[in-house]
Amino acid sequence: xxxxEWSRPVRPARREVLSAVPQLEEGRxxxxxxxxxxxxxxxxxxxxxxxxxxxxxxxxAVSLRGHGGSEPxxxxxxxxxxxxxxxxxxGLPRQAVLxxxxxxxxxxxxxxxxxxxxxxxxxxxxxGGWGVLGAALRRNPAGTLPAVFGGPLRLSRGQxxxxxxxxxxxxxxxxxxxxxxxxAQWALLGEPEAEPAVGAPPVLVLGSPDDRVVPASTLTRxxxxxxxxxxxxxxMGHDVMLDARWAEPIDAILDWLExxxxxx
Amino acid sequence: MSTSTDHxxxxxxxxxxxxxxxxxxVSDRGDTVCVIGAGASGLTAIKNLREHGFGVDCxxxxxxxxxxxxxxHDRSPVYASTxxxxxxxxxxxxxxxxxxxxxxxxxxxxxxxxFERYADHFDxxxxxxxxxxxxxxxxxxxxxxxxxxxxxxGYGPERTSRYAAVVIANGHNWSPKLPRYExxxxxxxxxxxxxxxxxxxxxxGKRVLVVGAGNTGCDIAVEAAQQASRCWHSTRRGYWYxxxxxxxxxxxxxxxxxxxxRVPLRLRQWLYHWTLRxxxxxxxxxxxxxxxxxxxxxxxxxxxxxxxxxxHGGIGPVPDVARFHPYAVExxxxxxxxPEVVVFATGYLPRFEFLDASVFGDSxxxxxxxxxxxxxxxxxxxxxxxxxVQPDSGLFTLSHWQTxxxxxxxxxxxxxxxxxxxxxxxxxxxxxxxxSGPVKESSRHWFEVGHADYLRAVERALVELEGK
Numbered sequence: 001x002x003x004x005e006w007s008r009p010v011r012p013a014r015r016e017v018l019s020a021v022p023q024l025e026e027g028r029x030x031x032x033x034x035x036x037x038x039x040x041x042x043x044x045x046x047x048x049x050x051x052x053x054x055x056x057x058x059x060x061a062v063s064l065r066g067h068g069g070s071e072p073x074x075x076x077x078x079x080x081x082x083x084x085x086x087x088x089x090x091g092l093p094r095q096a097v098l099x100x101x102x103x104x105x106x107x108x109x110x111x112x113x114x115x116x117x118x119x120x121x122x123x124x125x126x127x128g129g130w131g132v133l134g135a136a137l138r139r140n141p142a143g144t145l146p147a148v149f150g151g152p153l154r155l156s157r158g159q160x161x162x163x164x165x166x167x168x169x170x171x172x173x174x175x176x177x178x179x180x181x182x183x184a185q186w187a188l189l190g191e192p193e194a195e196p197a198v199g200a201p202p203v204l205v206l207g208s209p210d211d212r213v214v215p216a217s218t219l220t221r222x223x224x225x226x227x228x229x230x231x232x233x234x235x236m237g238h239d240v241m242l243d244a245r246w247a248e249p250i251d252a253i254l255d256w257l258e259x260x261x262x263x264x
Numbered sequence: 265m266s267t268s269t270d271h272x273x274x275x276x277x278x279x280x281x282x283x284x285x286x287x288x289x290v291s292d293r294g295d296t297v298c299v300i301g302a303g304a305s306g307l308t309a310i311k312n313l314r315e316h317g318f319g320v321d322c323x324x325x326x327x328x329x330x331x332x333x334x335x336x337h338d339r340s341p342v343y344a345s346t347x348x349x350x351x352x353x354x355x356x357x358x359x360x361x362x363x364x365x366x367x368x369x370x371x372x373x374x375x376x377x378x379f380e381r382y383a384d385h386f387d388x389x390x391x392x393x394x395x396x397x398x399x400x401x402x403x404x405x406x407x408x409x410x411x412x413x414x415x416x417x418g419y420g421p422e423r424t425s426r427y428a429a430v431v432i433a434n435g436h437n438w439s440p441k442l443p444r445y446e447x448x449x450x451x452x453x454x455x456x457x458x459x460x461x462x463x464x465x466x467x468x469g470k471r472v473l474v475v476g477a478g479n480t481g482c483d484i485a486v487e488a489a490q491q492a493s494r495c496w497h498s499t500r501r502g503y504w505y506x507x508x509x510x511x512x513x514x515x516x517x518x519x520x521x522x523x524x525x526r527v528p529l530r531l532r533q534w535l536y537h538w539t540l541r542x543x544x545x546x547x548x549x550x551x552x553x554x555x556x557x558x559x560x561x562x563x564x565x566x567x568x569x570x571x572x573x574x575x576h577g578g579i580g581p582v583p584d585v586a587r588f589h590p591y592a593v594e595x596x597x598x599x600x601x602x603p604e605v606v607v608f609a610t611g612y613l614p615r616f617e618f619l620d621a622s623v624f625g626d627s628x629x630x631x632x633x634x635x636x637x638x639x640x641x642x643x644x645x646x647x648x649x650x651x652x653v654q655p656d657s658g659l660f661t662l663s664h665w666q667t668x669x670x671x672x673x674x675x676x677x678x679x680x681x682x683x684x685x686x687x688x689x690x691x692x693x694x695x696x697x698x699x700s701g702p703v704k705e706s707s708r709h710w711f712e713v714g715h716a717d718y719l720r721a722v723e724r725a726l727v728e729l730e731g732k
Contacts, residue, residue, distance in 0.1 A: 006657075007520035009353045012364035083361075090360050095386055116315055116359050116386075198359055199315045 010083035013076075016069030017088055018045045019060045020053035029118045029257070030092045033061040033241075034085050034111075036102020036126060037180035038153065040068020043101070043173075043239065047246045055254050060096075062088045064107065067178055076181035082110035089115050097257060101241060102126045102213070103180070105222075109194040116199030119260060121253050124207040124214045124238050125222045128188030132218065139212055150182040159212040161237040164244035173242050202260050206231035206240075206249055213238040231256075290410055290424045296321055297674070298411045298427040300398050300618075302388075303331015305651030305663035306433035307379060308357055311386045312664065313431070316671035321425070322388075325397035325416045329389070330379045332437050333372055335462075339438035341480070341612070344463045345487060346372040348658070349479050349566040351514035354715070355658030357382065358665075368514045401430060401619045407646045429646035429674055431667065436614035436652055436711075443475070443610050447588035451606070458484060458609040464491045466605070472496070473593060473603035475585060477503050481609030482567040488607075489578030496582045496601055497570075502553035504536075507543055507568040515566065516657060523716045533558050550574045552581045563712055564656050614652060614711070623647070625695065634695045637722060638711055639666045642692040645677065645684065656700075657715035665722045672729055680731075687729050697721075 018041040033044040041061035052059035064081045066073035089096045097119040100108030105125030136144040143154035161170045205223035209216045219230040240249045299309045302324035326337045348369045356362045400412040412424045440457040464487045472492040474485040477499040488495035536559045573579045583596040592600045624633030648670040651663040676684040699718040
């Protein structure tokens with residue numbers, strides 16, 4: 001029974017969805033990219049959407065409510081974000097692969113309990129918990145502390161990108177960051193674990209051992225939950241889709257999809 | 265995900281042949297499951313069985329998906345203005361939500377597009393044989409089933425395939441239930457069952473009598489109030505007419521807030537009566553009979569407009585029909601009225617003409633199978649019925665969980681036979697269980713279920729089966 005889903009459905013919100021589809025339909029499953037807190041669909045539109053489309057995968061990215069070009073939603077909850085993802089996924093022509101980045105991976109984990117995805121990829125997943133908060137406080141106290149009290153979470157250039165990324169580009173990206181709803185931010189501290197995924201989709205976890213938001217131990221822990229080991233890309237920051245060597249992780253994801261039964 | 269067949273269509277080249285009970289050739293479909301019907305329940309059965317790794321052949325007598333909700337089908341009961349009476353969250357499949365941009369109570373054409381999208385999204389069409397009807401389902405050795413099909417038009421040869429399991433999802437809203445009245449044959453006016461009502465133009469400018477106070481009867485009475493020159497609405501007893509909106513929200517959502525809090529039935533009834541007194545008021549003032557039962561004791565009627573049109577004189581409430589005369593209808597209170605058109609919105613009866621009634625434990629053939637959870641039949645662990653419920657909410661969520669449970673049961677038969685045997689034991693012990701509280705006895709209410717009670721029962725069955 002999911003009484004709350006019935007008696008208190010999530011309020012609809014206007015959502016931004018960016019896409020890049022291949023010129024020739026090759027029967028590959030569509031990919032739906034879900035950005036982390038503060039990021040919008042633009043983060044994937046920079047490089048990954050076009051790259052996935054060039055390899056034959058229809059690619060879409062959604063801005064969670066309150067992010068990017070979607071409707072403002074300061075009181076949004078994690079449940080509302082998951083609703084946004086499921087709505088967009090169910091609106092795609094075929095069963096989709098969900099790709100979540102950062103806290104977007106946690107949103108995807110919740111969405112997987114409500115939508116039988118073809119597969120899922122969790123990129124540098126932020127699943128919350130006190131350990132992650134501790135690490136963030138040590139590395140960036142000024143940006144993290146206000147979030148604990150309902151203020152904005154500000155991630156620094158050093159946390160997000162490697163030194164290889166030109167400074168000007170990095171500054172431009174950091175300038176585009178927004179913020180998540182405070183209730184959703186708090187959910188990172190005490191939210192109960194996501195229900196098991198429906199339809200037992202294959203799940204790939206990947207990230208960087210040099211990520212300064214998600215410790216490598218977290219990557220291993222999340223991957224173990226889904227019965228695998230994380231795929232690692234040393235030398236990259238948290239925002240692997242924007243960092244200098246952005247092509248490596250997306251190619252690895254697409255290779256994995258081509259090999260998995262989900263890719264066909 | 266491994267599947268026993270990549271393509272759902274029975275391929276004579278790929279299947280071994282044997283002989284059936286009367287020496288017919290039978291193509292053996294191995295572990296494949298047969299689904300009868302590609303309406304809402306059939307579609308979710310295909311999807312969930314595929315998701316659990318089973319090959320599926322679905323037979324659909326029509327040429328498209330959607331069953332009752334596809335108005336092009338000759339068995340579809342929907343009419344031009346049919347809207348849902350349960351709001352979106354109650355109606356949609358739990359893992360495939362309707363779009364946010366749709367209204368609270370979508371139109372039937374939206375529902376059809378929803379099923380078409382569901383079929384395309386999960387690639388279900390390649391597992392469906394359209395234009396093929398099932399004419400016989402017979403038990404075969406090893407708890408398997410011989411399913412005989414032929415093309416809907418009746419041409420072409422019959423063919424029999426042997427399946428590991430069968431899901432019956434042939435719907436229960438297509439075989440009209442017509443009441444018997446004295447003198448009905450002599451009546452000179454037009455008589456139709458609600459199933460053949462398609463468009464308000466059929467009523468325009470005429471004197472119309474609508475019989476029956478189900479949701480369909482009330483909807484047609486409201487349409488007649490706007491189109492016909494006169495409308496009478498005959499009901500056997502008084503009913504509670506619930507508005508579709510309460511406190512600015514769909515009424516079923518408000519009601520479920522109380523269910524979620526597990527508010528006891530008596531208190532919910534009291535709150536409901538109190539809300540209706542505030543919103544709809546005293547029905548007897550409008551000339552409607554006083555309900556002889558409390559709310560939740562008959563199938564709920566969600567109609568905001570009926571009382572409104574009664575108040576405007578558009579609908580004249582009348583009692584039960586006593587008998588028909590050639591040019592008049594005599595009512596139970598002795599009055600006579602002279603309708604030109606009589607619409608019987610008297611419901612439908614479930615029918616399973618392809619199956620020997622004794623398989624269902626219904627040896628009397630009354631169309632009332634003895635099932636557990638309205639889905640599982642004693643002694644036949646590989647047979648399930650999907651969607652044979654009349655819920656106080658939408659049906660599709662219930663069909664979804666029924667078919668998930670059946671798919672898990674089939675898995676358990678393979679991987680954990682002791683669990684599957686225990687499940688079979690429960691089916692035998694608990695067949696005929698009801699999930700609806702105290703409801704009035706009538707052919708329409710025997711498969712009535714309260715959605716919350718029913719889903720909790722399915723959830724318990726799932727947990728018991730998985731042993732968590």
